[in-house]
Amino acid sequence: MTAAQADLQIDRPEVADGAALWRMARDSKVLDLNSSYSYLLWCRDFADTSAVARDEHGEPVGFVTGYLRPDRPDTLLVWQVAVDETHRGRGLAAALLDGLVARVAAERGLTTVETTITPGNTASERLFTSFAERHGARLEREVLFDTAVFPDGPHDPEVLYRIGPLSLTPSA
Template sequence: MNAVRTDLRIDRPMVADGAALWRIARDSKVLDLNSSYSYLLWCRDFAATSAVARDPDGRPVGFVTGYVRPDRPRTLLVWQVAVDAGHRGRGLAAALLDGLTRRVVAEQGLTTVETTITPGNTASERLFTSFAQRHGATVEREVLFDADLFPSEPSEPNALHEPEVLYRIGPLSEPSGLSGFPDFSG
C-alpha cells in the first residue's frame, strides 16, 4: 500500500456529485454501471448512507453507496465502492467504508454490513474481508442471486452475469488500522 493521503476529505455526497460518481463507476471497468440518473437519485435519496472522498479542490475521487435494508434496519447494504484510478492503492476504499460505517453506526445503530461480490473480484473480496477483520466481525457467504436470474445483454446475448455472492459481516466493533485518514466529518 502506498503512503496514506491526508489531504482528502470524506463526507456525504451531494446531488452535484452524481455525474462524477457515474464517471468513476464507468471508468472502474469492474462495476455494473447504473444510469447517470440513478447516481443523481442516489446522491439525493441515500446521502445519509453513502460517502464520497474529495480531493483538495472538492472533486469526488472515490465513493461508497449504500442503504439501510428496510426489513433489517440495523443492516447497511453496500451497493458500490469505487476509487478513481489516480487514487487507488492507498487505502481510500477502506477509509471510505470505515468512515461510512462509523457514521451509520452512530446515527442508526448499525450492527451488520452486507454486500454482494461476483466470484473472482479479488479486490472487493480483500476489501470486505479486511473490513471484517478490522471490526472484529465474522463473514458469512452465500449465493444471493444465481447467474440465471440475470437477463442477457442484447449486445452480448451469450454472456451471462456471474452470480452475486452475499457477504454478511457482523456484529461490528470499533475499527483499527486506518490511522492517517481523517475521521468521517460529514
C-alpha cells in the same frame, strides 16, 4: 488515515457529485454501470448512507454507496465502492468504508454490513474481508443471486458477504 489520504475529505455526496460517481463506476471496468440518472438519485436519496472522498479541490475521487435494508434497518447494504484510478492503492476504499460505517452506526445504529461481490473481483473480496478482520466481525458468504436469475444475458453470480455483529473498535 495515511499521509496519502491526509489531503482528502470524506463526507456525504451531493446531487452535483452524481456525474463524477457515474464516471468512476464506468471507469472502474468491474462495477455494473447503472444509469447516470440513478447516481443522481442516489446522491439525493441515500446521501446519509453513502460517502464521497474529495481531493484538495473538492472534486470526488472515490465513493461508497449504500442503504439501510428496509426489513433490517440495522444492516447497511453497500451497493458500490469505487476509487478514481489516480487515487488507487492508497487505502482510500478502506477509509471510505470505515468512515461510512462509523458514521451510520453513530447516527442510526448498525450491527451488520452486507455487500455482494462477483467471483473474481479480488479487490472487493480483499476490501470486505479485511474490513471484517479490522472490526473483529464474522464473515459469512452465500450466493444471493445465481446466474440464472439475471434477465439481461450472462451475469456472474452475486455472492452475499454478511459481516457482523460489528465491533466498531478496530481489532489489533
